[in-house]
Amino acid sequence: MASSQGVLGVGSVTDEIIGYRREIADLEKRIKNRRLQILGLCLTPAILVSVILLWAGLKVFVWLHGDTPSAVNGICFAAVIVLGLATVVQFYAEFQDETWEDSGTSIRELKLEISLVEERHVLEIRQRTPPPQDRQASYKEKLPVEVTRLRRESTHYRRLHLLMQWILFFSSAGVSAVTAWYDAPQPAKGVLIGLGFVVTVVTAATGYFKPRERAFNLQQTADSIQQHATALELGIAPYNAPEEAVNLELFATTVESLRAEQRMREQQLDQPQQGQQQVI
Known part of the structure; x- marks a missing residue:
């Protein structure tokens, strides 16, 4: 009762x-x-x-x-x-x-x-705060959502990088084609100016936002979290301690470290090139 x-x-x-x-x-x-x-x-x-x-x-x-x-x-x-x-x-x-x-x-x-x-x-x-072991178990159950979010953002940045690269490829090829086809009269000059503008903007945006690096970092963090979650689920090293509470504590600590490293990498990508070298 x-x-x-x-x-x-x-x-x-x-x-x-x-x-x-x-x-x-x-x-x-x-x-x-x-x-x-x-x-x-x-x-x-x-x-x-x-x-x-x-x-x-x-x-x-x-x-x-x-x-x-x-x-x-x-x-x-x-x-x-x-x-x-x-x-x-x-x-x-x-x-x-x-x-x-x-x-x-x-x-x-x-x-x-x-x-x-x-x-x-x-x-x-x-x-009504539950004990630490219950909170750690709840944290473990919430991780699939976090892994899905990281992979979704990684896919977004990967697609953005590919789109930028294809625009850059076609624009660069268009500049060469228009230059070879026309002898730079009008309206070829306008087309060349437009294509050159697109190449410059896409190149600058790719270098500033770094979608490829962001996609790689997000995917790497998601894979690492998934690897630790699988190890905890299977009870293999480093989560093979007899006490479940020890495994959950180690798991939560490791995952938070991975997320902190991901946030640090994002901050480094947001810094100018000179600032990144100083941080590294």
């Missing part, structure tokens, strides 16, 4: 903590939606006024002594109607309707609310 009560107590605590996290996620979503709502309330009328001024400016400065083309009038009139309706609908939803969940609420109030929820969440966690 006592055991079942203990299980129920743990379950209720877990549900309460999960409830806090869901509330925080919901508030973050509401803040994002509220920002979009405020952006629409401010931006739509501004665009409407800009279109009206543009329409009037075209009439005054371009077609002052003639009729404005019907196509221009039609486009401007349609834009004014659409933007006007959008402005009316947004202001109605903000001040007269309850369609928007947080209509009339400032982002500052939502941020204050999420801060209070996070504070209650932290206090709840502190009051």
